[in-house]
Amino acid sequence: MNITEDESPLCKAFRIGTADTLLEDYISSCMQKSDANADGEKKIGKKKENGYCRFPNMAGFCRYLGIGIDEFLEASTHFPREADRLRAALEDEALNASLSPTVIAAYFKKRLGYEKESSNTDVGIPEIRFEHDVWEDGE
Numbered sequence: 001m002n003i004t005e006d007e008s009p010l011c012k013a014f015r016i017g018t019a020d021t022l023l024e025d026y027i028s029s030c031m032q033k034s035d036a037n038a039d040g041e042k043k044i045g046k047k048k049e050n051g052y053c054r055f056p057n058m059a060g061f062c063r064y065l066g067i068g069i070d071e072f073l074e075a076s077t078h079f080p081r082e083a084d085r086l087r088a089a090l091e092d093e094a095l096n097a098s099l100s101p102t103v104i105a106a107y108f109k110k111r112l113g114y115e116k117e118s119s120n121t122d123v124g125i126p127e128i129r130f131e132h133d134v135w136e137d138g139e
Contacts, residue, residue, distance in 0.1 A: 009065045010072060014079035023086055026064045027093060030054040056093040057107055061086070 013019040032053060054060065062072050076083035094104055 008067055008071050008075055010067055010075040011078060013065075014075060014082045019082055019086060020089075022065065023061065023089055026061050027056050027089075029064065030056045030060065055097055055099055055103070055107075056090060058087070058090055061090065 007015075010019065010022075013022050030053065058072065059069060062069055072083070091108075094107055097104065
């Protein structure tokens with residue numbers, strides 16, 4: 001299939017095999033701090049001692065590519081294995097980020113579906129029910 005002009009940059013990257021490189025470039029950009037000085041020039045700083053200057057996440061990656069979350073999800077339907085690999089890398093970056101656990105937990109619930117998994121395994125309080133007469137079974 002040929003690449004069309006209206007194809008998402010992410011779909012194009014998946015198709016030609018450069019999505020991992022784009023993700024690595026995005027993650028590297030999160031480790032750099034960009035400040036504009038009085039002349040309007042940008043100065044690039046170093047990574048903070050305790051982690052990233054910016055938290056690598058799916059929304060930030062989409063912004064970096066110039067697409068929206070819906071476009072990422074659409075690309076995921078056409079390239080599920082490749083998108084899963086990107087989500088796994090973003091999850092790993094989030095797990096290793098030195099941010100507030102509250103921020104990281106909110107990210108996991110919203111963007112990585114952790115909230116859905118926990119609701120499926122919640123079975124509540126067990127109910128014990130006897131389908132026979134316990135007083136007569138011993139006679």
